Amino acid sequence: MNERDPLTRLLGTAGNDSGCDGGMAVIAEYVELELSGRNPEDFFPGLAAHLRNCPACAEDYEGLVALVRRRHG
């Protein structure tokens, strides 16, 4: 998720982007959808776009996935 081509790094992707704060509000649901085998992008496309555009939030998402996996197996 952090591997981005230079144009995306500079300009991001077009389209709806939840932003960091909007993404933070739903990231727990997003992670649980992912870990339950569903596609969270279907439910939260704005956060999916944001995770492509914001390396900091993408890294936090990876961290949250790791923590929840460790806790719930």
Next chain:
Amino acid sequence: MGSEPRQTAAGSLPDALDFESRAWAESLRASGAEGAAALERLHDLLLRATHSEARRRRHLYPEIGGPELDDLCRQAADDAVLAVRRKLDGYRGASRFATWAYGFAVFEVSVKLRRHRWRGGTIPTADDDAAWDRLASGGTAAQTRIESTELLRALRRAVAEELSPRQREVFVAVALNDVEIDAVAAQLQSTRGAVYKVLHDARRKLRLRLEREGHLERVETT
């Protein structure tokens, strides 16, 4: 930037919420000894989470360790507990409580690690030749689009002509020079979310300009 649709209605916690999450939400809302004990348990939970996340990222921040890292994790857990308390009324049981609370722990330790790395460092804000030259010369076969001299020139003109001073400062630091967004936020005495909004608006202006000039394909946005 849009807001996501909520999955639960406002109001009480859903009947299907798991026992542990309901216990967390109710005990943290309790007053007196029950509430205090719940806060203590929450701090323990989030302190373990901040340590775990710091360990996961240790390859990114090898310079931070020992008591300094312990202190950073403790501060992150303290701030995460404050965030949970502040936002507790917004917890509607759409996810497990622990997952929801972990989100704050990860965010706080993430911000503190990034800010620690840039502490005392100089954040590049210059839109100079060196930054653009690095961009032009650092490519691989997969990066041919940005290596286009014409596109780079157009983008550099757009940065100079389309952006406000604050947008230019943020774009040059974060997008052009890869400075961590949390470090820029610290320098500007702002937040990650607010700085990202500035970056997002800057990127939209630049995209529109490049589309108008025919350097980028027009993309319908919502």
